[in-house]
Amino acid sequence: MTDLSSLEFEPNVWYETIVTTYNDDHRPNAAAMGCITFNQQHLVLRPFKNTATYSNIMRRRRAAVNITHDPELFYRAVFKKEMLFTAGEFADVPVLKECDAAIEVIIDDVKSFDEQRAEIVMSPTHIHKYATRIHPYSRVESALIESLIHYTRVAVFLHTERHGEALNLIEKIRENIQLVRRLSKKPMHLQICEEIINSVKQSVKNP
Ligand SMILES: Cc1cc2nc3c(=O)[nH]c(=O)nc-3n(C[C@H](O)[C@H](O)[C@H](O)COP(=O)(O)O)c2cc1C
Known part of the structure; x- marks a missing residue:
């Protein structure tokens, strides 16, 4: 097979x-x-x-x-x-x-x-x-999860005294999303990236 x-x-x-x-x-x-x-x-x-x-x-x-x-x-x-x-x-x-x-x-x-x-x-x-469920390892998954975790912290820190931490997280999101876009053309992966980026931009604009 x-x-x-x-x-x-x-x-x-x-x-x-x-x-x-x-x-x-x-x-x-x-x-x-x-x-x-x-x-x-x-x-x-x-x-x-x-x-x-x-x-x-x-x-x-x-x-x-x-x-x-x-x-x-x-x-x-x-x-x-x-x-x-x-x-x-x-x-x-x-x-x-x-x-x-x-x-x-x-x-x-x-x-x-x-x-x-x-x-x-x-x-x-x-x-x-050899295993019952076989799921090959993709860096895309970890990069998406990292982006999502960072995204949830950005909105919390951005317009506070922890603004600097938020900017660091935005940079990490940017790197992770760049990685996803390089390693995957799967529409759902690209949609998640798009939504995270748009939401971060929105948070930066609207205190
Ligand atoms: C997760 C991971 C993925 C890698 N992917 C590649 C790859 O696609 N092509 C490549 O030439 N090296 C890749 N490398 C680096 C090789 O594994 C490394 O150069 C290794 O020493 C090559 O071993 P070899 O000389 O016995 O073939 C990767 C390394 C890691 C940890």
Whole structure:
């Protein structure tokens, strides 16, 4: 089964995943990587060309995209700590044992995205589901929640002696909303941003 919709992998939203590949000595490698689908059939990565993941994918044309919400797994991938792997079922790829789900993929197309990054288009060949509900991690969710929390404090502080704190919060809202708009084109996400921005502007205007 390779239907991405069963993983709540929504189109046009970047998710943070852990991509696993084999190094040239066949040792497994895990790296945190953003991943997106535009059509729910293909997955897209934009790895920097100087990463081991990019070299491994170029050499073997295979990878696994592992889905987790666990910051410890991202930490272990970033700091190259020990991780538990199992072998893929359909492709010769390492799969993370402790994730919620893993998608084995084969590479369809690689092109240059910019000077430093490639864009890799991949087709799922098999999905492993380890958790009952699988919800890939997106920075969009945390950025929206942060914006909403800050928004509720802005109105309280703005026209008081805590005005300075309100301005700091508005700056944080601006950064978070910029992030959401960069990582998601989902209409509901963009609508939430719009409403927060408009409401902040309104609060600034009307004491
Ligand atoms: C949440 C998260 C997302 C990341 N996304 C990407 C990405 O999309 N592309 C990329 O090249 N690096 C990304 N990185 C940085 C890589 O994980 C980092 O460069 C890593 O050292 C690459 O490992 P590798 O050389 O073993 O492939 C991300 C890091 C984190 C923590």
